Amino acid sequence: MTTKDNAVPRRSLLAGAAGLGAAAALPTTTAQAAPASTPHAGPTRRRHPSNWPDPEPYGVADTRLDLWPREDNSFVLPLELRPRDKERGTVWMRDTYVNCFVVDGRPLYVATGTTRVPGLAAAAPWNDGIFIWTSRSLKGPWRLADTTRVRPGAEKGKVWSPEFVGENRPGRTVVAPWQEYWYDDRFGKRGEVWASEVHYFKGTWYIVACMGDHSLKVGSFVLVSEGGVEGPYRLVEGNLEKPFGDSFIGGPNFIEPGAYHHIDGGLYSEGDDAWLVLHNDLYAKFRDDMEDIVTTTNLPKFRQTPYTPEPYLEGAYVFQHGGKYYLVHAAWDRTSVNAYGSTRNAYDTGAAGRVQYQYDAIVAVSDHFEGPYSERWTLGVGAGHNNIFRDHRGDLWATFFRNPAAGYWSDPARVADAAVAGVVKLEWTGPADNRLYVKRRG
Template sequence: MNDSPHLRRRAVLTGMAGVAGAAALSGGTAYAAPGRYPAAWPDGEPYGVADTRLDLWPRDDNSFVLPLEQRPRDEQRVWMRDTYVNCFIVDGQPLYVATGTTRAPGLPAAGPWNDGIFVWTAHSLRGPWRLADTTGIRDAEKGKVWSPEFAGENTPGRTVVAPWQEYWDDHGQFGKRGNVWAPEIHYFRGTWYIVACMGDHSQKVGSFLLISEGGVEGPYRVAEGNYDKPFGDSFIGGPAFIKPGAYHHIDGGLYSEGDQAWLVLHNNLYAPFRDDMEDIVPTTNLPLFQQSPYSPEPYLEGAYVFKYGGKYYLMHAAWDRASTNPDGSTRNAYDPPGTGRTQYQYDLVMAVSDHFEGPYSHRWTAGVGAGHNNVFQDVSGQLWATFFRNPAFGYWADPSRSGDAAVPGVVRMEWTGPQSNRLYVQRRRPA
């Protein structure tokens, strides 16, 4: 979630601005002169309107699907949600890493159980992408670095899988249960970390930290602060089948700067890690990011912080819901669920601040259908964001498109420069 342990080279992004207008957005489309920064688009009015212009979609001219090495279960490509990709300098060389939420063989989705976290690595963003070599660690499917099934590896003084993370059976409603989602990989102070979340079908739901005792392939163990529970306090939330007291804050991630690291939790919480990284610093209440919420504020997911050009970018996944205005026109906005509102796209919305904790600006649509992702720099300094095309609802759930959903995708991003400090999916060149 940061650029400090990654590639510090700054690219002069002279990306291309878009061409299409949108009736819901104020002002016209502006373009910078050749060689200058692309212009920021005017904010939508009222605040919370979604920008649906095709310029903000991952397209063939600005994105591609990573050619990840397939596993025996993969028929044509790797099925993945919550795609995460990053680039780190390890032993003086760039190392790209990829992971995400995957499903077990025979299941249509990553629940009610899946079989853990897989990691791929490459020395170029274009590949070849290979499964991390875990064959010297255990006799399990190559590339699987952590799973609830590894509970048998627990020994006195070393916990690989905490009791609340193990598989279980509810004897009737779902059967086998226990899934992990939205993993992120980080290389901080010479150690590999994975932040992930036990999902809705687990005994406890929430975010946790894994610490590698070797390389990016592991072996990993659970941080001491997660022996008994996920990070933070429990509260009432999630689907009705989650038992009271089991739900904690989900979609955890890690932001680091210098020698300090923070846990970022959806959708507005953060906490500093202890210096030994075994737990977060204890506090009565986790601090809140200072944000500019929509009114009303919808449910947001996948909070993520990225620093670029001296500014902090706070990212969220937000559902663009389509409805009908009184005049019969279509309204696309980040509205809460309601009568007549249909989930359309799972968007990336961003806000910018001078400080990690905020205050953050008004949010803007940075990528259509690119929600629940991360931003990173490649070895040349080019900015990229991940995307996966959410197959659960909306545009990518349509049977005519679902075959192209749940992908490990990356899309080029562009920066509008130090005056406006906006990041967007790379827009199309003007005609």
């Protein structure tokens, strides 16, 4: 999910007018780490904002408006529109991922995420693959990756898709059998890819992504480029037969037994080593050749401080800042009525009486990659399933997308402003507290 190298000053946002309009709808009351030798790689603030006391008991969500992406701290990326995007005027995107890398001595920003095909309201039961946008500046212009030399005549910016199965050759697999489209009587065409990330590690481009719930097998995989960020990409050896990790019972009831593996895969790198991060508590080191993970079954777990009870979490992501490791998850803030008749907001299970409110980014900190990690806190309200990156000036940002599936952003009055490629500026409370928050007011 993140890296300590190959990024602009230190890893699991923005378009002018569109972002401002959505922010105005709020109530009125979310990469990579740079090498040690990079200028600005260390903390850039001498005076740090204060740390907030945590709501009690542990597991209560912090809903203060200071933790929302707002017009004064965030924007929606002005991504180049594809033909399918022109009616909406913005790219429909979930699981937004943005990062900044140094390539040939210059900063290169990349953006990707989960998108949908024309005619479908969501990115399921099928979508048509992974798109990448690039820019030399966070504010743009953002252009679709130039894939015209890789696939002349094909849709620009699409770097991988189950459609590319015809490119398979002996010794070179682009699409594995378990990633191909398939059909059934319930859903018709099936097979979608989600939560893609782009990484530049030791001079090579990688994509980590997940085949979604309607696929033949559900789980995470890695693609490696044989060229630039535009590809062409092929599948690594460790995913020729299945996703990473073990299969287990999970996901919706329509998933075939044995088909569900660990989702939301990401990459964390430090020096010449890289690790796979899987939801919501697993990790594994990659082999030196990056073709597979060293341990393929019974993967080790991060040592965390869970809630009681522990809810369903998604989007596990690790990055390093200020000598500490941060583990981010996406969690639904669910509302319920407490014994006094007032509203309780908490990272709770989906038990009766719990209503999904916001899809938040929660985070914990540790001295070590594997943990133990501290108690979690709310990094950003509605900023779940994100990543954190440092721009070429050394400032920290997180992505967000405003989940349209349920909760606040699914309201008919707001859903038109949901599913966006958003970024929000972060602030660090310094080495004494080591907290990260969405940039607060004041």
